[in-house]
Amino acid sequence: MLRLRFHGRGGQGAKVASRVLGTAAFLEGCSAQDFPLYGAERRGAPIAAFTRIGKAPIMERGVITEPDVVIVMDQTLMRDPRAKPVSGLKEGGVVFINTSCSPEEAQREYELAAQVLTLDLTKIGLEILGIPVLSTLAGAVAARIVGLKEASLLAAVEQEISKIVTDSALVEKNREAARRSFNALTPVEIKTRKAVRKGSAVISMPYEPALVSSPTINAIGNTPLRKTGNWRVFRPVWDLDLCTKCTICAQKCPEGCIAIDAEGFPVVDYDNCKGCLICVEECPHGAITAIRENHTTSSSARAKEQEQEEEVVQ
Numbered sequence: 001m002l003r004l005r006f007h008g009r010g011g012q013g014a015k016v017a018s019r020v021l022g023t024a025a026f027l028e029g030c031s032a033q034d035f036p037l038y039g040a041e042r043r044g045a046p047i048a049a050f051t052r053i054g055k056a057p058i059m060e061r062g063v064i065t066e067p068d069v070v071i072v073m074d075q076t077l078m079r080d081p082r083a084k085p086v087s088g089l090k091e092g093g094v095v096f097i098n099t100s101c102s103p104e105e106a107q108r109e110y111e112l113a114a115q116v117l118t119l120d121l122t123k124i125g126l127e128i129l130g131i132p133v134l135s136t137l138a139g140a141v142a143a144r145i146v147g148l149k150e151a152s153l154l155a156a157v158e159q160e161i162s163k164i165v166t167d168s169a170l171v172e173k174n175r176e177a178a179r180r181s182f183n184a185l186t187p188v189e190i191k192t193r194k195a196v197r198k199g200s201a202v203i204s205m206p207y208e209p210a211l212v213s214s215p216t217i218n219a220i221g222n223t224p225l226r227k228t229g230n231w232r233v234f235r236p237v238w239d240l241d242l243c244t245k246c247t248i249c250a251q252k253c254p255e256g257c258i259a260i261d262a263e264g265f266p267v268v269d270y271d272n273c274k275g276c277l278i279c280v281e282e283c284p285h286g287a288i289t290a291i292r293e294n295h296t297t298s299s300s301a302r303a304k305e306q307e308q309e310e311e312v313v314q
Contacts (some may be wrong), residue, residue, distance in 0.1 A: 001054035001145055002190065003064045006138060007085040008073035009231060011043040013135025016160060017071070018049035020178075022140030024148050024156035025053040033058055044274060045232035046083040053146060068093050068192045069145055070114075071139050073121070075099040076230035076295050078110050081287065083184045089114055094190035096141055098122060100294070115188050117145070121181060122233060126292075128177040129170075136161065139176035144185045153182055228255075232275030234290040240265055242287035249279035249288060 003023065008014035014034040020239045022034030038047040046064040050064045065089045075097055077083040086095055095114045097106050107116045121137040136157045143153045158177045161171050245264040256277065257269040280288045 001052055001056075001058060001060070003005050003067045004051045004053070004069040004070065004142055004146070005064050005067040005085075006049040006051070006071045006073065006142070007077050007279065008047060008049075008082055008134070008138070009077070010045045010047055010064065011133070013047040013133050013138065014047055014073060016135035017073070017138035017142065018051045019160050020136055020153070020156050021051045021142045021146075021148075022053070023160055024139070024152045025051075025146070026144050027152045027155055028148060030055060036169075036179045037063055040286070043228050044228065045173065046077055046080055048083075057182075060311070061104075061211055067089055068190055069153060071138050071142050072097045073134050080230075090192040094145055094188060096185075096191055097147065098138070115191075117141070117185060117188065119181065119185055120237075122292075123313045124180055125278045126176055126182075128180070129173050136174040136178040136215070137181040140181040141185050144182050144187050147187065150179065153178055177223065203309070229271045229272050234271070234275050234277055235270065235293045236268065236275070236277060236279050236289050238266060238268075239287050239289065242285050244285055244287075246284065248282050248284065252278050254278065286289065299310045303309045 004018075005018050005257075006014040008017070015038075017032040018036065024030040025032040031052075033052040034050065036047065036049040037264055038045075044215055048063075052060065052064070054057050057275045068086055068090055072078060072095065073086045077085050078097065089095065093114050096119070098109075099106055099118050100120045100123070101109065101118055103116040103118050103215070106112070106118050119141060119143070121134050121192060122132050125132050125134050125137055127285065139157070140153055143156075154175050155173050158171055161174045165171060203307055244266060245260075247260055247266070249266050250258040255272060255274060258274040259267045259269070260268050275293065277290050282289050
């Protein structure tokens with residue numbers, strides 16, 4: 001049995017990706033489970049989804065703590081202490097990361113001992129779908145990794161996406177995005193070993209009254225420490241030569257991330273700007289442009305991003 005874990009952000013399509021993979025496996029005669037894990041999460045918050053694939057009936061239940069394959073749909077999750085996407089990965093397992101970096105760069109960047117595969121799914125999604133929703137694309141690369149057939153994948157995409165949207169043109173676009181992602185990835189052999197668990201002593205938990213067992217919070221509020229700027233797909237960039245200091249962008253920003261400096265120009269808190277791009281839509285003078293975010297820390301990538309921003313300003 002193969003165990004796969006998807007890590008994404010709310011709204012990227014991790015749940016649907018696991019369903020696409022499970023359905024594709026089922027269409028090839030396999031037993032499959034697929035299910036998400038999330039609570040009252042808002043768009044952009046880390047979530048996980050799971051798929052099990054086997055030739056025999058699958059009696060195992062619960063979340064997958066020791067996966068054979070991990071699909072990371074957002075590169076920024078690699079350093080998120082809450083997500084921990086590669087935790088529990090079996091020796092010889094495979095990690096796929098949605099990034100523009102090469103596998104070698106990603107392996108060095110995140111110090112991974114596993115087999116690493118990379119592909120810029122966000123770019124493909126924007127080119128074909130026009131939006132950074134990656135459900136069918138992530139399902140496609142997962143199907144490629146586990147060795148499923150393209151025909152099964154495309155049938156699964158049509159079956160699952162047709163349950164969500166009625167636009168046949170959009171369903172076909174998802175099939176095309178899945179096809180491109182499937183064929184763009186070079187598969188590797190999954191060589192995982194069965195996890196070895198060490199014996200642990202059974203601990204007897206004594207009963208304690210409420211005054212003892214109730215939780216105690218000994219820390220001040222830490223919400224400001226949770227930077228949400230890494231949720232962005234696009235970054236708003238201002239051309240101050242076109243800006244008339246109307247302050248509409250600051251008034252319309254739902255997160256309060258745009259302030260006004262002493263000269264009357266907008267100043268953005270990029271640490272917390274989520275990239276909703278309402279400011280771009282509301283600017284009456286077209287002074288704000290959306291630039292694809294680049295989350296990699298390599299100097300060459302940051303230099304390229306800086307050049308793009310300078311071109312917009314010029």
